[in-house]
Amino acid sequence: MKNITKVVIGALSGLVLTVGMSVPASAHTGVQTWVIDKSKTASVVNRGQVIAQCSVGTSGSTCTISSGKTATRTINYTLGMARALVASSLGISSAETVSISTSCTSPVMSAGQVWKAYPVGDRWSYRIHKRTTTYSNQGVVQSTKNEYSGRLNAFNPYSAGIHCQL
Amino acid sequence: MSSHASRTTALGVFAVVAGFTLAGCSPGQPANGCSSDLASYVDQSLQVISDCIHEGSVLIIQDASPRVAELPSYIDSVGLRGNWRVVNACARDNVLDEETIIEVAVIPIDHEMSEADFVDAVVCDW
Numbered sequence: 001m002k003n004i005t006k007v008v009i010g011a012l013s014g015l016v017l018t019v020g021m022s023v024p025a026s027a028h029t030g031v032q033t034w035v036i037d038k039s040k041t042a043s044v045v046n047r048g049q050v051i052a053q054c055s056v057g058t059s060g061s062t063c064t065i066s067s068g069k070t071a072t073r074t075i076n077y078t079l080g081m082a083r084a085l086v087a088s089s090l091g092i093s094s095a096e097t098v099s100i101s102t103s104c105t106s107p108v109m110s111a112g113q114v115w116k117a118y119p120v121g122d123r124w125s126y127r128i129h130k131r132t133t134t135y136s137n138q139g140v141v142q143s144t145k146n147e148y149s150g151r152l153n154a155f156n157p158y159s160a161g162i163h164c165q166l
Numbered sequence: 167m168s169s170h171a172s173r174t175t176a177l178g179v180f181a182v183v184a185g186f187t188l189a190g191c192s193p194g195q196p197a198n199g200c201s202s203d204l205a206s207y208v209d210q211s212l213q214v215i216s217d218c219i220h221e222g223s224v225l226i227i228q229d230a231s232p233r234v235a236e237l238p239s240y241i242d243s244v245g246l247r248g249n250w251r252v253v254n255a256c257a258r259d260n261v262l263d264e265e266t267i268i269e270v271a272v273i274p275i276d277h278e279m280s281e282a283d284f285v286d287a288v289v290c291d292w
Contacts, residue, residue: 051224052224052226052267053291053292054226054228054269054289054291055289055291056228056289057228057230057254057271057286057287057288057289058228058229058230058232058233058271058287059232060232060238061228061229061230061231061232061238062228062229062238062240063226063227063228063229064226064227064229064240064242065224065225065226066224066225066226066227066242067224067225068220068221068222068223068224068225070222070265099222103242105240105241105242108238114291117224
């Protein structure tokens with residue numbers, strides 16, 4: 001009799017605990033990111049990246065910069081969105097560098113003048129939108145959180161694009 | 167290690183080194199028989215050094231024609247680089263077989279280095 005009582009009391013206790021406590025159901029989180037507010041400016045000279053420069057050693061001579069050098073493809077990203085995904089959204093390669101094969105010759109230069117070469121390419125401006133959604137175990141949306149980055153930039157050099165100037 | 171194994175190992179090492187030497191590969195040298203000594207390209211046509219630099223390198227060409235009483239006329243065309251003589255050269259980090267910046271001063275191939283002083287014909291401003 002005592003044993004049966006113990007069992008019943010134990011079972012009833014378990015039931016109370018089950019009903020009284022808020023046992024959280026298993027939750028799932030989904031994250032989505034988008035590149036939004038995109039705009040492109042073509043044929044931008046990136047003066048922040050000097051490919052090479054030349055100061056004449058002979059006054060009255062010219063200087064030619066012949067580039068087989070690589071230029072850097074800049075793609076800024078944040079909010080956990082991968083660089084490759086940002087690149088794909090912009091429709092450009094995600095490779096870090098671009099080989100540039102071209103040359104430019106200066107006009108006749110004097111001592112002290114410097115001939116500089118810069119990459120030319122497309123400049124992109126955009127923002128990243130991140131949505132985090134939490135679902136219950138039954139797939140019901142429990143919460144949604146939206147985050148937005150500030151303005152971000154990307155620079156995509158042309159393979160035959162070089163701008164030279166004094 | 168037994169003496170037989172030692173001899174075998176030594177012969178194997180010798181064979182590898184000999185093979186590399188015959189193939190023209192030596193540590194610190196660019197491939198294709200090009201010299202790593204920048205001075206060896208002076209008084210040679212521009213085509214020679216052009217064929218030996220890394221494909222990703224920037225080549226800066228100073229037309230030093232005024233030093234031999236000619237107007238500057240250099241126009242960059244890979245097929246015409248043989249028409250120019252290198253009179254001085256420098257390279258960032260002094261390497262040729264890696265992507266780098268190389269600067270040369272040139273005069274028309276029908277002029278000689280003895281016609282002028284070219285010591286300061288390159289600036290190497292990097």
